[in-house]
Amino acid sequence: MKNKNTQFPKVLIIGGGFGGIQLAKKLKNKEVDVLMLDRHNYHTFQPLLYQVATGGLEPDSIAFPLRKVFKHQKRFNFRVADVLQILPNEKKVITDIGDYDYDYLVLATGSETNFFGQKEIEHFSMPMKTVPEALNMRSLILQNLEEALIEKDPIRKEALMTFVVVGGGPTGVETAGALAELKNHVLVSDYPELDIATMKIFLLEGSERVLEPFSEQASAKAKEFLEDLGVVVMEKTRVNHYDGDTITYNTTEKITTKGVIWSAGVKGALIPGLDEAEIVRGGRIKTTNYNKIVNYNDIFAIGDLAYMETKEFPTGHPGVAQVAIQQGKQLGDNLIRILNNEKPLDFDYFDKGSMATVGRNKAVVDLKYWKFQGFFAWLTWMFIHLLFLVGFRNKAVTLMNWIINYFSYDRGTRVIIRKFNRELMTEETVAK
Numbered sequence: 098m099k100n101k102n103t104q105f106p107k108v109l110i111i112g113g114g115f116g117g118i119q120l121a122k123k124l125k126n127k128e129v130d131v132l133m134l135d136r137h138n139y140h141t142f143q144p145l146l147y148q149v150a151t152g153g154l155e156p157d158s159i160a161f162p163l164r165k166v167f168k169h170q171k172r173f174n175f176r177v178a179d180v181l182q183i184l185p186n187e188k189k190v191i192t193d194i195g196d197y198d199y200d201y202l203v204l205a206t207g208s209e210t211n212f213f214g215q216k217e218i219e220h221f222s223m224p225m226k227t228v229p230e231a232l233n234m235r236s237l238i239l240q241n242l243e244e245a246l247i248e249k250d251p252i253r254k255e256a257l258m259t260f261v262v263v264g265g266g267p268t269g270v271e272t273a274g275a276l277a278e279l280k281n282h283v284l285v286s287d288y289p290e291l292d293i294a295t296m297k298i299f300l301l302e303g304s305e306r307v308l309e310p311f312s313e314q315a316s317a318k319a320k321e322f323l324e325d326l327g328v329v330v331m332e333k334t335r336v337n338h339y340d341g342d343t344i345t346y347n348t349t350e351k352i353t354t355k356g357v358i359w360s361a362g363v364k365g366a367l368i369p370g371l372d373e374a375e376i377v378r379g380g381r382i383k384t385t386n387y388n389k390i391v392n393y394n395d396i397f398a399i400g401d402l403a404y405m406e407t408k409e410f411p412t413g414h415p416g417v418a419q420v421a422i423q424q425g426k427q428l429g430d431n432l433i434r435i436l437n438n439e440k441p442l443d444f445d446y447f448d449k450g451s452m453a454t455v456g457r458n459k460a461v462v463d464l465k466y467w468k469f470q471g472f473f474a475w476l477t478w479m480f481i482h483l484l485f486l487v488g489f490r491n492k493a494v495t496l497m498n499w500i501i502n503y504f505s506y507d508r509g510t511r512v513i514i515r516k517f518n519r520e521l522m523t524e525e526t527v528a529k
């Protein structure tokens with residue numbers, strides 16, 4: 098299948114995430130035909146997925162139609178397509194809706210949940226990388242509580258009211274905090290027949306401290322905030338197994354639970370076909386300092402998928418939105434340089450700092466020269482997230498939701514739209 102325009106070199110971008118969008122925007126009005134393929138017709142703002150999962154935001158506040166992002170961009174086309182294979186020798190990709198050829202291919206597919214090969218954990222726990230997965234989690238949390246209401250067996254009732262978040266990175270910390278807020282402010286009045294005080298939330302982290310990539314000060318404060326909210330934080334705790342009823346950690350210790358949320362790791366979202374590429378730890382593809390995949394001349398990788406060693410980041414860049422955004426922008430400029438027979442420029446990451454929120458008035462912010470926590474950090478966190486949300490409507494709706502939630506102590510979207518049934522999840526229907 099030929100792309101629509103053939104006059105100019107064809108740049109095929111796989112993935113409309115943070116990196117893919119910035120790259121395509123940089124190519125606006127340039128002498129290239131851009132085709133973007135994504136398995137979803139929308140961009141997902143992953144940093145706020147946990148708010149969808151805990152009833153704080155509607156899913157369409159954090160999803161934005163990709164066609165709308167590029168509605169005024171000439172020589173840009175978009176297709177909803179799952180890319181299944183790359184054929185580098187034929188310069189084309191195979192998708193579920195047909196084949197597409199390219200002159201330059203950019204992989205911006207991000208990452209996917211890493212269960213480290215543990216099939217039972219994969220089957221029984223709840224990942225959170227996509228909007229459908231966040232909605233599954235929201236349904237499961239509410240379904241467990243509805244079931245707990247009518248459950249006679251005290252042990253099963255306790256399991257239904259126990260939630261274990263695995264992985265104490267920003268996602269795990271934010272999810273555990275949001276669950277605790279849901280418990281303390283909302284569920285207590287929603288379920289007067291349940292003794293909500295007996296609902297337990299655990300956060301299990303394998304390393305020495307939660308928020309390990311942050312400063313020690315931020316980690317300690319995040320732990321304190323979580324414990325104030327009633328979360329049981331367990332560091333140096335490695336999960337070995339989960340069978341749907343009992344999670345086993347540190348080899349012999351156990352918690353009985355019907356709700357395990359898995360935020361313990363990600364790996365690059367690889368597409369088969371690049372046999373010459375070097376795949377490193379975490380399933381990332383090794384690139385040169387200007388994002389060209391090593392051993393290929395016309396294929397590039399950006400964002401979470403790309404592994405680039407630099408002096409400042411000898412083991413690769415962190416898997417965060419800013420890296421993807423900055424690499425997308427720079428690759429846009431570099432592709433034009435390459436087309437003009439100019440030397441591409443090396444990528445130099447500008448680290449704007451890290452932040453995580455734990456709950457109402459509680460967040461931690463690590464900037465290069467300033468680390469702060471508490472209310473001002475929470476305001477900063479909200480401001481930055483609103484700034485980077487795609488689309489004016491999404492910004493406005495999210496801000497309005499936050500204001501209402503803040504003053505009413507409520508979370509308006511605790512609805513079970515589609516019942517979650519694990520047994521119906523097959524390879525084909527599982528949310529990607």
Ligand SMILES: Cc1cc2nc3c(=O)[nH]c(=O)nc-3n(C[C@H](O)[C@H](O)[C@H](O)COP(=O)(O)OP(=O)(O)OC[C@H]3O[C@@H](n4cnc5c(N)ncnc54)[C@H](O)[C@@H]3O)c2cc1C
Pocket residue numbers: 111112113114115116117134135136137139140141143144145146147178179180181205206207208225226267268366368399400401402416417418419421452
């Ligand atoms: C729950 C969560 C919370 C996070 N919180 C933060 C945060 O607070 N701050 C921060 O900086 N970062 C955060 N991150 C990380 C950040 O979201 C990623 O670093 C960023 O999304 C990477 O951008 P990307 O462009 O590489 O990929 P993505 O934004 O993941 O985009 C990849 C796109 O590729 C598409 N795709 C993948 N494979 C295929 C295929 N085979 N065919 C077609 N399309 C495909 C996907 O549908 C997706 O649209 C968080 C991530 C998660 C999961």
